[in-house]
Amino acid sequence: MGTELLLFYLFGGVAVAASLLVVLGRNPMHSVLLLIVSFAALAALYITLDSPFAAVIQIIIYAGAIMVLFLFVVMLLNAHKEDEDVAAGGPAMKKPLYMGAALAVVLAAELVWALLRAARAQDDLLIGGASPDAAAIGSVRGLGQLLFTDYAFAFEVTSILIIVAMVGAVVLAKREL
Amino acid sequence: MIPLYIAQFGIILAVFGLLLVAAAIMVYSERKVAALIQQRYGPYLVGPKGMLQPIADVIKLIFKETLRPKGADRILFMLAPLISATAAFTAFAVVPFGAETDLFGLIDHKISLQVADVNVAVLVLFAVTSVSLYGIVLAGWSSNSKYSLFGALRSASQMISYELSYGLSLASVLVVANSLSLTDVVNAQSGNWFGFIPRWFVFLQPVGFVIFMIAGVAETNRSPFDFPEAEQELVAGYHTEYSSTPFMMFFLAEYINMVTAAAVATDLFLGGWHGPWLPVYLGWIWFLVKIGAILFFYIWMRWTLPRLRYDQLMTFGWKVLLPLAALNLIVTAAGVIYFGN
Numbered sequence: 440m441g442t443e444l445l446l447f448y449l450f451g452g453v454a455v456a457a458s459l460l461v462v463l464g465r466n467p468m469h470s471v472l473l474l475i476v477s478f479a480a481l482a483a484l485y486i487t488l489d490s491p492f493a494a495v496i497q498i499i500i501y502a503g504a505i506m507v508l509f510l511f512v513v514m515l516l517n518a519h520k521e522d523e524d525v526a527a528g529g530p531a532m533k534k535p536l537y538m539g540a541a542l543a544v545v546l547a548a549e550l551v552w553a554l555l556r557a558a559r560a561q562d563d564l565l566i567g568g569a570s571p572d573a574a575a576i577g578s579v580r581g582l583g584q585l586l587f588t589d590y591a592f593a594f595e596v597t598s599i600l601i602i603v604a605m606v607g608a609v610v611l612a613k614r615e616l
Numbered sequence: 617m618i619p620l621y622i623a624q625f626g627i628i629l630a631v632f633g634l635l636l637v638a639a640a641i642m643v644y645s646e647r648k649v650a651a652l653i654q655q656r657y658g659p660y661l662v663g664p665k666g667m668l669q670p671i672a673d674v675i676k677l678i679f680k681e682t683l684r685p686k687g688a689d690r691i692l693f694m695l696a697p698l699i700s701a702t703a704a705f706t707a708f709a710v711v712p713f714g715a716e717t718d719l720f721g722l723i724d725h726k727i728s729l730q731v732a733d734v735n736v737a738v739l740v741l742f743a744v745t746s747v748s749l750y751g752i753v754l755a756g757w758s759s760n761s762k763y764s765l766f767g768a769l770r771s772a773s774q775m776i777s778y779e780l781s782y783g784l785s786l787a788s789v790l791v792v793a794n795s796l797s798l799t800d801v802v803n804a805q806s807g808n809w810f811g812f813i814p815r816w817f818v819f820l821q822p823v824g825f826v827i828f829m830i831a832g833v834a835e836t837n838r839s840p841f842d843f844p845e846a847e848q849e850l851v852a853g854y855h856t857e858y859s860s861t862p863f864m865m866f867f868l869a870e871y872i873n874m875v876t877a878a879a880v881a882t883d884l885f886l887g888g889w890h891g892p893w894l895p896v897y898l899g900w901i902w903f904l905v906k907i908g909a910i911l912f913f914y915i916w917m918r919w920t921l922p923r924l925r926y927d928q929l930m931t932f933g934w935k936v937l938l939p940l941a942a943l944n945l946i947v948t949a950a951g952v953i954y955f956g957n
Contacts, residue, residue: 468689468692468757469691472692472750472754475750491734491735491736492736492739495736495739495740495742495743496739498743498746498747499739499742499743499746502743502746502747503742503743503745503746503747503749504746504776507746507749507750507753507772507776510750510753510757511753511769511772514753514757514765578735579736579796
């Protein structure tokens with residue numbers, strides 16, 4: 440238990456510190472990279488939670504695929520100019536700031552709700568004994584079985600959403616096919 | 617009896633050292649095979665038959681001056697080769713290269729000949745490959761040079777495009793083997809069909825094997841897919857501005873990636889360490905022979921095939937290889953369900 444707690448604080452600390460630096464940093468390129476560090480720390484936390492599959496997927500999807508796109512955008516669009524505008528607190532930044540603040544409040548509310556729910560679930564678990572198949576659910580087989588039975592609807596809806604986004608991107612990017 | 621953790625540590629050190637040696641051997645054999653194909657002698661002055669040439673190369677590179685272009689991002693410029701080299705070494709950690717052994721009775725119970733027996737080994741390989749992309753992209757961007765940036769962009773788009781076919785051809789093997797662990801995949805290939813055909817997945821998955829090899833060549837940026845380094849257009853691609861030790865790291869990473877790709881292909885399709893005649897504890901010899909054959913094939917291809925055009929590469933990857941890989945996966949899955957493994 441001791442090492443587990445130590446690892447939790449270590450990687451949790453890295454994740455929080457990296458995330459803070461993402462927001463506070465001036466250089467957008469460094470921010471992107473620090474975000475990757477934060478994702479990697481999260482993946483390490485998943486491993487301490489006995490869920491290597493989630494950890495590896497976290498790296499492949501977020502660090503490997505999504506952040507490469509971010510990196511390309513920052514690299515090729517020369518984001519430095521916008522950065523100066525932010526520093527000056529220019530008028531172009533007013534609206535996004537309000538939007539961001541509103542979203543932050545929503546996110547904080549969700550977080551509190553989820554934590555409270557988790558705490559209640561934890562109490563239930565303690566009464567009913569520890570969940571026996573936690574490790575089984577974390578495995579690829581268990582995850583696949585849950586996805587294609589209990590959560591099949593949500594899974595399919597997500598795929599449709601992604602296909603719609605893909606078609607939309609192609610249509611927007613290529614006006615004449 | 618030596619404790620388990622010392623044995624494990626020994627294996628880690630051995631893998632690390634062998635990868636370095638393998639890279640040196642690859643550099644030497646690349647030059648020798650190239651010379652053979654082009655009817656030259658190749659290196660022959662340093663050591664017997666020029667065998668010490670890689671060492672001479674390394675010493676030369678170390679003593680070069682480390683240059684950094686004006687306006688380059690100081691931290692990222694130095695971080696990029698480190699990411700590349702680290703990822704190259706890390707990828708091999710999940711690759712098993714021999715049967716379980718007790719090291720000739722040195723330890724109590726058997727350990728597997730690999731650094732880490734992870735039950736999601738194949739996915740770890742993917743994760744590490746996707747991280748190694750950052751080495752290339754960052755090198756290109758932080759060099760503050762148009763040739764580097766374009767080389768990096770090409771590399772990145774090529775790797776992302778071919779990773780899909782790579783993954784799909786790999787998934788069809790995993791469906792047949794019914795496991796994500798490379799050790800399980802290899803063990804599923806022991807024995808023979810009809811007494812003489814080895815139960816290698818290459819016979820069950822010929823299309824998958826071809827797709828995997830092609831995508832593997834593209835993933836390791838080798839000829840005929842070596843656009844990142846198309847000299848006529850891009851000088852040396854993403855590592856144009858690098859010299860001395862940082863350059864050596866990219867070079868090393870490239871060769872180790874080749875070795876890893878060959879090792880993974882051996883584990884997935886060619887039965888890993890299983891083979892006739894040799895006893896199980898000498899299986900790693902078979903493993904080395906198979907890797908050697910694949911690597912020779914890589915070199916052979918580089919010196920006999922011309923480079924494709926960039927748009928041809930992208931068209932081939934997205935319109936031929938990817939649909940083929942998807943079809944192969946669907947057929948395989950249907951077959952597994954129909955025949956019940």
